[in-house]
Amino acid sequence: xxxxxxxxxxxxxxxxxxxxxxxxxxxxxxxxxxxxxxxxxxxxxxxxxxxxxxxxxxxxxxxxxxxxxxxxxxxxxxxxxxxxxxxxxxxxxxxxxxxxxxxxxxxxxxxxxxxxxxxxxxxxxxxxxxxxxxxxxxxxxxxxxxxxxxxxxxxxxxxxxxxxxxxxxxxxxxxxxxxxxxxxxxxxxxxxxxxxxxxxxxxxxxxxxxxxxxxxxxxxxxxxxxxxxxxxxxxxxxxxxxxxxxxxxxxxxxxxxxxxxxxxxxxxxxxxxxxxxxxxxxxxxxxxxxxxxxxxxxxxxxxxxxxxxxxxxxxxxxxxxxxxxxxxxxxxxxxxxxxxxxxxxxxxxxxxxxxxxxxxxxxxxxxxxxxxxxxxxxxxxxxxxxxxxxxxxxxxxxxxxxxxxxxxxxxxxxxxxxxxxxxxxxxxxxxxxxxxxxxxxxxxxxxxxxxxxxxxxxxx
Amino acid sequence: xxxxxxxxxxxxxxxxxxxxxxxxxxxxxxxxxxxxxxxxxxxxxxxxxxxxxxxxxxxxxxxxxxxxxxxxxxxxxxxxxxxxxxxxxxxxxxxxxxxxxxxxxxxxxxxxxxxxxxxxxxxxxxxxxxxxxxxxxxxxxxxxxxxxxxxxxxxxxxxxxxxxxxxxxxxxxxxxxxxxxxxxxxxxxxxxxxxxxxxxxxxxxxxxxxxxxxxxxxxxxxxxxxxxxxxxxxxxxxxxxxxxxxxxxxxxxxxxxxxxxxxxxxxxxxxxxxxxxxxxxxxxxxxxxxxxxxxxxxxxxxxxxxxxxxxxxxxxxxxxxxxxxxxxxxxxxxxxxxxxxxxxxxxxxxxxxxxxxxxxxxxxxxxxxxxxxxxxxxxxxxxxxxxxxxxxxxxxxxxxxxxxxxxxxxxxxxxxxxxxxxxxxxxxxxxxxxxxxxx
Numbered sequence: 001x002x003x004x005x006x007x008x009x010x011x012x013x014x015x016x017x018x019x020x021x022x023x024x025x026x027x028x029x030x031x032x033x034x035x036x037x038x039x040x041x042x043x044x045x046x047x048x049x050x051x052x053x054x055x056x057x058x059x060x061x062x063x064x065x066x067x068x069x070x071x072x073x074x075x076x077x078x079x080x081x082x083x084x085x086x087x088x089x090x091x092x093x094x095x096x097x098x099x100x101x102x103x104x105x106x107x108x109x110x111x112x113x114x115x116x117x118x119x120x121x122x123x124x125x126x127x128x129x130x131x132x133x134x135x136x137x138x139x140x141x142x143x144x145x146x147x148x149x150x151x152x153x154x155x156x157x158x159x160x161x162x163x164x165x166x167x168x169x170x171x172x173x174x175x176x177x178x179x180x181x182x183x184x185x186x187x188x189x190x191x192x193x194x195x196x197x198x199x200x201x202x203x204x205x206x207x208x209x210x211x212x213x214x215x216x217x218x219x220x221x222x223x224x225x226x227x228x229x230x231x232x233x234x235x236x237x238x239x240x241x242x243x244x245x246x247x248x249x250x251x252x253x254x255x256x257x258x259x260x261x262x263x264x265x266x267x268x269x270x271x272x273x274x275x276x277x278x279x280x281x282x283x284x285x286x287x288x289x290x291x292x293x294x295x296x297x298x299x300x301x302x303x304x305x306x307x308x309x310x311x312x313x314x315x316x317x318x319x320x321x322x323x324x325x326x327x328x329x330x331x332x333x334x335x336x337x338x339x340x341x342x343x344x345x346x347x348x349x350x351x352x353x354x355x356x357x358x359x360x361x362x363x364x365x366x367x368x369x370x371x372x373x374x375x376x377x378x379x380x381x382x383x384x385x386x387x388x389x390x391x392x393x394x395x396x397x398x399x400x401x402x403x404x405x406x407x408x409x410x411x412x413x414x415x416x417x418x419x420x421x422x423x424x425x426x427x428x429x430x431x432x433x434x435x436x437x438x439x440x441x442x443x444x445x446x447x448x449x450x451x452x453x454x455x456x457x458x459x460x
Numbered sequence: 461x462x463x464x465x466x467x468x469x470x471x472x473x474x475x476x477x478x479x480x481x482x483x484x485x486x487x488x489x490x491x492x493x494x495x496x497x498x499x500x501x502x503x504x505x506x507x508x509x510x511x512x513x514x515x516x517x518x519x520x521x522x523x524x525x526x527x528x529x530x531x532x533x534x535x536x537x538x539x540x541x542x543x544x545x546x547x548x549x550x551x552x553x554x555x556x557x558x559x560x561x562x563x564x565x566x567x568x569x570x571x572x573x574x575x576x577x578x579x580x581x582x583x584x585x586x587x588x589x590x591x592x593x594x595x596x597x598x599x600x601x602x603x604x605x606x607x608x609x610x611x612x613x614x615x616x617x618x619x620x621x622x623x624x625x626x627x628x629x630x631x632x633x634x635x636x637x638x639x640x641x642x643x644x645x646x647x648x649x650x651x652x653x654x655x656x657x658x659x660x661x662x663x664x665x666x667x668x669x670x671x672x673x674x675x676x677x678x679x680x681x682x683x684x685x686x687x688x689x690x691x692x693x694x695x696x697x698x699x700x701x702x703x704x705x706x707x708x709x710x711x712x713x714x715x716x717x718x719x720x721x722x723x724x725x726x727x728x729x730x731x732x733x734x735x736x737x738x739x740x741x742x743x744x745x746x747x748x749x750x751x752x753x754x755x756x757x758x759x760x761x762x763x764x765x766x767x768x769x770x771x772x773x774x775x776x777x778x779x780x781x782x783x784x785x786x787x788x789x790x791x792x793x794x795x796x797x798x799x800x801x802x803x804x805x806x807x808x809x810x811x812x813x814x815x816x817x818x819x820x821x822x823x824x825x826x827x828x829x830x831x832x833x834x835x836x837x838x839x840x841x842x843x844x845x846x847x848x849x850x851x852x853x854x855x856x857x858x859x860x861x862x863x864x865x866x867x868x869x870x871x872x873x874x875x876x877x878x879x880x881x882x883x884x885x886x887x888x889x890x891x892x893x894x895x896x897x898x899x
Contacts, residue, residue, distance in 0.1 A: 064502070065835045066831060097753075110753065115828055116825060133835075134832075135832075161766070163766065166762055169790060177721055280718040282616045327606075330609045351613065354612055387554055387556045388553060394505055
């Protein structure tokens with residue numbers, strides 16, 4: 001057991017999973033702040049090309065290390081599913097790895113690996129993304145394999161039922177036996193009335209069981225096409241060399257039918273909702289989810305700063321009050337992930353220390369929220385939050401994968417150029433803005449409170 | 461500030477520069493106080509990543525005082541002679557820097573990420589901590605309460621529960637078999653005096669490796685450290701790293717939890733990092749269960765039968781000892797089938813030669829993906845620290861490919877026979893035992 005020592009060559013880190021479902025808008029007890037940030041002028045270095053078939057290509061050269069990340073982003077996720085078919089986008093992502101007429105089942109992963117690359121994919125509510133990071137002299141393999149499976153995936157019948165079992169295991173591992181995820185899932189299902197963000201991306205167990213191969217085939221035909229995809233490539237390559245390769249591999253893929261454009265508006269919440277989950281766990285959890293706008297609303301910059309001021313670092317307000325002074329929680333997080341297609345949420349979550357009471361923790365949080373609603377924050381405190389965001393922006397550029405992720409995220413929810421105005425808009429936020437957005441969004445009537453009450457296993 | 465730093469005398473006992481993979485050019489220096497400094501200048505971004513490895517891990521503590529090393533490391537940022545816990549976090553947050561401490565069996569670690577313009581502030585704070593952490597009584601009380609909470613919270617993570625049970629069963633009576641946090645009982649007995657003594661004795665520059673990667677030169681950083689660490693005096697040298705005295709006998713442990721899945725670990729002792737078979741084991745394990753979708757474990761248990769989402773194996777190679785672990789989760793009533801399949805795959809590694817294709821794929825991945833491990837400053841810093849701790853040398857990146865390349869099929873089978881023992885697997889199963897046993 002060596003928490004602080006990671007192995008040099010072996011280790012869990014070298015194994016990769018095909019699927020990551022990153023629970024949106026909620027990362028329990030990871031005290032961090034939004035990293036989706038860019039400085040003015042940054043995006044100017046990104047080059048955009050659009051092929052005749054509608055495929056958008058975003059290239060950013062970064063020659064820090066001899067590696068390249070190549071990603072294909074599809075504008076489809078849990079958001080595009082229908083009730084009763086939850087988990088479809090994610091199931092399809094798994095089946096995409098089962099081969100094409102020219103690549104055998106799971107051969108994609110093997111080809112990338114034996115060429116020294118690391119590959120993976122993930123599905124979220126808004127998008128499905130396939131990616132690999134490889135050395136600059138090998139990245140063309142990933143480029144070509146992704147072109148092949150954009151339209152030629154076989155989704156083989158033979159592999160459908162075993163993969164359904166795998167996905168059930170994934171759901172058990174990540175949601176059913178994980179108290180934080182289980183609470184988020186049930187709270188989201190209550191917080192939204194009509195919007196698909198109320199459904200888990202992995203799918204409800206019953207829905208997973210009832211999905212058919214034909215569901216996957218139809219979904220694939222509808223959404224996997226060059227005009228519904230974006231290539232993001234960041235790293236040590238030359239645009240002059242790479243662009244012709246992309247044109248050669250992807251230019252011949254025919255444009256698909258336009259996928260349906262969904263207009264999904266969650267009606268305003270008119271009164272607090274509460275949900276209690278009782279399951280095997282050790283410590284109670286609390287989450288307070290307030291509906292909040294995404295980055296297309298100018299209020300989002302102030303909300304982002306507010307999340308940092310409340311829970312970004314050990315000197316933040318909620319940490320100081322609940323973790324440090326009151327000693328009522330193990331950790332506390334304020335998560336506001338505004339890079340989403342539709343309106344999102346501002347979620348405060350905490351795991352209680354033994355002996356603490358849910359009701360009193362809730363009051364402690366509310367009293368801190370009341371403060372930012374009634375009093376202006378200190379000028380230095382606001383500056384601190386801005387400094388944290390600016391520093392995080394620099395640190396985030398250290399990783400080519402991280403940079404590609406951000407470009408892709410912004411593009412999926414609107415336009416990668418939005419990254420350019422982010423820091424400038426954030427810098428303009430005033431103390432009055434913080435108070436105003438706290439008053440406007442962090443209201444009791446606008447929230448869902450979820451609590452997890454631990455039950456102990458009966459003697460077996 | 462820079463000119464002043466450069467003007468300072470540099471104590472450089474040993475320095476070497478090695479051109480290595482990609483942009484990673486590293487230098488090694490031993491400062492006058494014995495601190496081993498590893499640097500790699502990376503000018504692309506105005507930031508610096510720092511990693512300290514200190515010979516102050518849990519191996520230093522007795523069983524009665526389990527948790528002392530961990531508690532000490534947790535308290536490092538909770539007060540110095542000049543600053544309170546809040547002042548420390550205010551300082552860091554105001555410049556957007558991160559400073560995290562950690563503690564393992566062998567090493568305590570401190571990691572910092574900071575903007576170049578604030579490096580002086582960061583080094584000053586590091587020096588204050590390392591020479592004058594004050595361990596206020598109220599903070600000790602607070603940390604002990606928080607750690608008690610963590611000990612309880614760990615019970616919610618079945619993978620952690622299984623891992624701790626495995627280590628305890630395999631290394632009875634050894635610090636390597638104990639969780640670094642200690643237990644509710646041992647934690648209660650730890651007081652300020654024991655923490656202070658532990659800190660004074662083990663947090664010493666001649667027991668410390670420091671890796672600094674980013675927008676700073678070796679000269680700048682060495683000069684700055686000679687200045688800020690001027691009061692950090694040498695202490696006792698580190699003692700040899702000794703393997704656990706006893707290995708537990710193989711058996712099966714059932715741990716009851718109301719879960720939908722059985723969390724399973726099969727394994728036994730392994731090899732230390734310096735073992736001559738290490739590289740052949742890397743190749744062998746890649747084929748068995750380390751290679752993600754290229755591994756036999758994934759093929760058999762996940763792809764063919766849909767029994768698991770996550771299944772993998774690894775050799776954890778520490779300074780003095782190691783383990784082999786085969787890890788998976790499957791619905792409770794498939795546990796026994798999955799275990800049988802795992803045993804069969806382990807046995808097959810010994811009984812049959814791997815194919816030429818499997819061998820080549822494994823070697824190509826291990827060699828080809830090597831540079832991807834150092835694609836951020838933080839990863840380079842962590843890697844440099846490990847090179848020093850495991851005595852691999854700064855030319856390791858140059859030598860690595862050959863170490864892998866020379867492994868052949870017979871060698872893979874030889875190390876499988878030497879280091880895999882399917883008949884003596886310690887087996888831990890956390891889950892709903894009624895469903896697992898089918899009774």
